[in-house]
Amino acid sequence: MNLWENLRLAWEALMSNRLRAALTMLGIIIGVGSVIAIIAIGRGTRAAVIGEIQSLGGNLISIFPMQPSGSEGRFEMLNEDDLDRLPLVVPEIREVMTQDLLRTEVRHGAKRRRADLVGLSAGYAEAYRMTISPGRWFTREEDAAGARVAVIGSKVAEDLFGSEDPIGKAIYAAGYPFTVIGVVQPDTGLLARAFGGFGLEQMVMAPGTTVRRITGTRDIFTVDVVVKDGADLDQVVQDIKAYLKAAHPNGEFGVLSTQQITQALSSVTGILTGVIGAIAAISLVVGGVGIMNIMLVSVTERTREIGVRKAIGARRSDILWQFLIEAVVISVSGGLIGTALAQVPVWLVGRALDIPLSITWDAVALAVGFSVLVGVIFGVYPASKAAALDPIEALRYE
Amino acid sequence: MTAPLIRLEGVEKVYRSGSIAVHALRGIDLEVYPGEFVAIMGPSGSGKSTLMNIIGCLDRPTAGAYYLAGRRVSDLTEDELAYVRNRQIGFVFQTFNLLPRMTAARNVEQPLIYAGVGPAERRRRALVALERVGLGDRAHHKPNELSGGQRQRVAIARALVNEPSIILADEPTGNLDSRSGEEIMALLQQLNDEGVTILLVTHEPDIAAHARRVVTVRDGRITGDRPVTERLLAREVLANMAPGGELRWEDRPAAGGEPA
Ligand SMILES: Nc1ncnc2c1ncn2[C@@H]1O[C@H](COP(=O)(O)OP(=O)(O)OP(=O)(O)O)[C@@H](O)[C@H]1O
Ligand SMILES: [Mg+2]
Numbered sequence: 098m099n100l101w102e103n104l105r106l107a108w109e110a111l112m113s114n115r116l117r118a119a120l121t122m123l124g125i126i127i128g129v130g131s132v133i134a135i136i137a138i139g140r141g142t143r144a145a146v147i148g149e150i151q152s153l154g155g156n157l158i159s160i161f162p163m164q165p166s167g168s169e170g171r172f173e174m175l176n177e178d179d180l181d182r183l184p185l186v187v188p189e190i191r192e193v194m195t196q197d198l199l200r201t202e203v204r205h206g207a208k209r210r211r212a213d214l215v216g217l218s219a220g221y222a223e224a225y226r227m228t229i230s231p232g233r234w235f236t237r238e239e240d241a242a243g244a245r246v247a248v249i250g251s252k253v254a255e256d257l258f259g260s261e262d263p264i265g266k267a268i269y270a271a272g273y274p275f276t277v278i279g280v281v282q283p284d285t286g287l288l289a290r291a292f293g294g295f296g297l298e299q300m301v302m303a304p305g306t307t308v309r310r311i312t313g314t315r316d317i318f319t320v321d322v323v324v325k326d327g328a329d330l331d332q333v334v335q336d337i338k339a340y341l342k343a344a345h346p347n348g349e350f351g352v353l354s355t356q357q358i359t360q361a362l363s364s365v366t367g368i369l370t371g372v373i374g375a376i377a378a379i380s381l382v383v384g385g386v387g388i389m390n391i392m393l394v395s396v397t398e399r400t401r402e403i404g405v406r407k408a409i410g411a412r413r414s415d416i417l418w419q420f421l422i423e424a425v426v427i428s429v430s431g432g433l434i435g436t437a438l439a440q441v442p443v444w445l446v447g448r449a450l451d452i453p454l455s456i457t458w459d460a461v462a463l464a465v466g467f468s469v470l471v472g473v474i475f476g477v478y479p480a481s482k483a484a485a486l487d488p489i490e491a492l493r494y495e
Numbered sequence: 496m497t498a499p500l501i502r503l504e505g506v507e508k509v510y511r512s513g514s515i516a517v518h519a520l521r522g523i524d525l526e527v528y529p530g531e532f533v534a535i536m537g538p539s540g541s542g543k544s545t546l547m548n549i550i551g552c553l554d555r556p557t558a559g560a561y562y563l564a565g566r567r568v569s570d571l572t573e574d575e576l577a578y579v580r581n582r583q584i585g586f587v588f589q590t591f592n593l594l595p596r597m598t599a600a601r602n603v604e605q606p607l608i609y610a611g612v613g614p615a616e617r618r619r620r621a622l623v624a625l626e627r628v629g630l631g632d633r634a635h636h637k638p639n640e641l642s643g644g645q646r647q648r649v650a651i652a653r654a655l656v657n658e659p660s661i662i663l664a665d666e667p668t669g670n671l672d673s674r675s676g677e678e679i680m681a682l683l684q685q686l687n688d689e690g691v692t693i694l695l696v697t698h699e700p701d702i703a704a705h706a707r708r709v710v711t712v713r714d715g716r717i718t719g720d721r722p723v724t725e726r727l728l729a730r731e732v733l734a735n736m737a738p739g740g741e742l743r744w745e746d747r748p749a750a751g752g753e754p755a
Contacts, residue, residue: 102608113596405592408553409653410581410609412574488553492592 100422107423110395111430118427121391124384125431125471126438129464131377133439133456136463138446139370141454146366147359156324156355157224158334160341163349173348174316177309182344183320187336189328194218195305196319199312201271203249203301205257212253214270214301216308222248224323227297232264232279240304247275250298254280270301271311330354381467384431385475392424392479403483404491417484424476425469432468436461498565500660500692501527501550506559508545508715519545521715522559527694529660532687534706534723535696542715543696544665550694551584551663552576564660581609585654587664591646593638599625599649600634606657624652628682644675651682655691662686665696674736680705681729705729 111118162172184190197216202209221227222234235246247268254263254277263277283298309315324333334352341350396403403416439456447454508520519542527533535543548554549561552568561568563579571579580586585606593602603621612620625634628648638646647667654662664683668676684705687693695706703709704727711719 099608099611101614109596401592402594405594406605406609407577408551408580408586408592409606410577410657412577412609414574415577415609489548492553492588 103419103422104426106419107426110423111427117391118430121387121427122384122431122434124380124387125428125468126384126435128377128381128384129432129435129468130439131380131435132374132467133436133460133464134442135370135373135377136460137439137443137454137456139366139373140457141443141447141452142450143363143366143370145450145452146362150355150359150362156326156328156330158322158324158330158337158352158354160320160322160337161318161351161353163351173345174318175320175345175350176315176317178315179320179344180317183322183337183340186340187333189325189333189336190322191325192218192220192323194220194224194321194323195317196221196321197305197308197312198318199271199308203253203257204269205263205266208257210253210256212250212270212299212301214303214308214311216305217302218305218321220323221302221321224321228282229279230282231262232277234279235304240306243306243310244304245273245275245307246278246303248279248281248302249277250281250296250300250302251283252298253301268301270303273311275301275303330356381471385428385471388424388427388472389475389479391427392420392476393482395423396420396479396483399483400486400491400494403486404488404494407486407488408492413484416486417480420480420483421473421476424480425472428468428472428475429465432464436464497529499526499562500529500531500564501525501694502562503550503556504560504562506546506549506556506561508542508549508554509557518715520549520556523712523715523717525710525717525720527692529692530687530690532684532693532705532707533695534703534709535694535712536698536700536703536709537712537718539698541712543712546712547663547665547694547696550661551586552579577609581606582657583659583661585651585657585659585662587647587650587654587662587667589666589669591638591643591650591670593646593649593653595638598635598637599630599641599652602638602649603652603656606653610657620656621652624656625649627655628652642675643671644678647671647675647679648682651679651686655686659691661692661694663694666698667695668697668699668702674733676702677729677732677736680727681733684729701727 160175162174164172180193180195183193195216195218199214199216201212201214203212203214219235219237219240222229227234229248232248234248235244238244239246247270249257249263249268257263257268258266263280266277267274268277269275281297281300281302305317309317322333322337324330331354334354334357337352338350341348341352406416406419436456443454443456503523503525506520506523506525507518510517510519523546535546537543545554549556550563552563552571555569563583568576568579593599594605597605600618600621603624604617607617607620622631622634625631628651630645630648630652633641633645633649638649641649647670651662651667654664662683667683668679671679680702683693683695687707693706695702697703704723704725706723707726708720708722710717
């Protein structure tokens with residue numbers, strides 16, 4: 098086989114019928130283009146989401162109450178005793194943080210609105226990468242003392258203060274006065290844009306101790322545990338579950354580490370990418386059938402040429418290679434064009450989601466590999482048909 | 496005397512389509528020696544092309560034996576037949592059978608590709624072959640830019656580029672006007688003088704008279720085999736054609752189109 102000569106012949110054949118070549122490639126262009134785009138978008142968004150979750154703290158475990166199975170009884174909640182005991186029972190725990198929630202009304206002067214008063218531990222601002230501007234977050238001391246300080250969401254600030262500077266001003270939440278010490282800006286991450294985020298900008302955040310004093314309860318809505326670096330997260334989850342079983346025999350709790358969340362998320366996006374990829378692969382098959390169809394037409398049209406080639410000394414294998422390489426050239430050209438065109442949706446999606454997306458070399462290699470495969474699989478039948486032609490019959494063909 | 500280059504013994508060819516059997520050849524005995532120039536004549540359907548195809552290793556006889564340069568062709572594998580067609584035989588067809596998308600030079604190169612010759616050497620030999628048929632200046636023209644006579648000369652260049660010992664020409668002048676046909680005959684006579692064995696199928700006695708020997712085929716059998724007594728020399732015929740009244744062959748339109 099003379100590869101270079103065959104490539105040249107294939108190129109000449111394609112160029113002699115450009116429209117037909119382009120239409121034949123269309124299936125492969127769409128198939129390869131969508132596979133490439135889906136891989137790039139799937140990988141990029143997954144990496145962005147996981148990166149975001151991990152930036153919240155790769156070693157965070159959430160504990161939250163769940164409806165006990167088979168009973169209509171009320172939720173059993175964690176309480177302040179658990180906060181003291183947990184770090185003692187599970188020594189890998191560095192910090193225990195609490196979340197309490199009170200649906201209420203906030204007021205400043207004559208302006209009022211509904212908002213959630215959320216009681217949080219001092220560690221949250223850092224753990225959740227909150228952007229506080231202007232002002233500051235509350236300290237551990239303020240939390241311990243139950244200080245009446247509040248950090249308000251930017252939307253709340255706008256509704257209550259307008260263009261006025263809220264820092265140092267008083268607001269009333271659930272009827273109690275608080276001094277505003279900071280404003281939280283909305284979350285700007287990908288997840289926040291996809292799912293609405295935590296809605297920090299609509300909240301009024303105060304020290305957990307302060308909020309629990311207002312509600313008059315020792316129950317805690319959700320506990321987030323920060324684990325010491327290097328600890329085995331799964332083991333800590335097990336230990337926490339064991340503790341909860343002993344301390345709250347009637348309760349039911351969800352215990353979830355960020356690691357588990359990222360794993361669940363990446364398996365979901367993985368499945369999604371796989372399913373869409375499979376659909377795109379079907380269009381590759383359709384493209385391959387198109388190539389086979391046009392190659393069969395081409396073999397018939399060029400019967401005379403095949404006869405002449407055999408008369409001047411072409412072996413079966415020479416003819417086989419010629420047409421096989423032509424089929425592969427069609428499909429690989431389609432694959433390369435598809436790869437190039439895939440840049441467009443990838444760029445658009447990357448811009449819309451504001452995340453870096455790129456077509457990686459391994460995806461291009463995969464696409465080209467697939468195109469070669471499609472060309473060979475769907476080219477081999479027409480090519481062997483051409484190779485098997487009887488030279489006399491071929492020369493007599495009108 | 497030397498051994499025959501081509502020897503056929505009782506060669507038969509039966510075409511079967513369904514229940515109908517066509518006896519194209521009914522027992523051909525023929526010997527052709529190196530350097531001969533044989534014209535094969537006979538009515539339409541008598542089996543001339545079938546005979547040429549068998550001699551050219553494009554087809555195999557149904558019965559009988561064919562020896563080419565002492566080798567029994569029916570013993571050869573398909574790849575060996577392709578090799579023989581490539582190295583030992585050059586075909587010239589009535590309808591030229593050039594590849595329409597390629598220049599004359601590329602057309603002439605094609606047999607060398609199958610002979611495994613490298614691109615530079617291929618190009619060089621193709622140009623030499625085109626020179627030999629007087630078309631050195633048309634090397635980069637495509638077939639549709641050439642006259643019928645020029646196309647047939649490109650086909651002859653392609654047939655001789657691999658320096659075969661035999662050229663098989665099946666009605667090479669059939670689609671040409673008399674002057675172009677005469678020029679093709681001049682070329683074949685020149686090649687024959689250089690030692691190439693030539694077998695030529697023709698209907699026209701004037702064309703057959705350029706050969707050295709005429710074999711007549713009728714109904715699949717050889718009915719006549721005689722030497723040419725008054726041989727025509729194409730160069731002399733051309734010289735006697737009215738020089739002014741005739742168009743130069745370069746300017747002549749194609750007598751027959753390229754096959755679709
Ligand atoms: N592939 C084929 N199938 C069936 N019959 C065939 C086939 N090829 C040739 N024949 C028959 O064999 C006989 C000889 O054909 P061939 O082509 O050899 O004749 P020819 O002498 O070359 O005629 P012409 O002068 O018209 O070219 C004819 O009767 C023809 O119909
Ligand atoms: Mg014939």
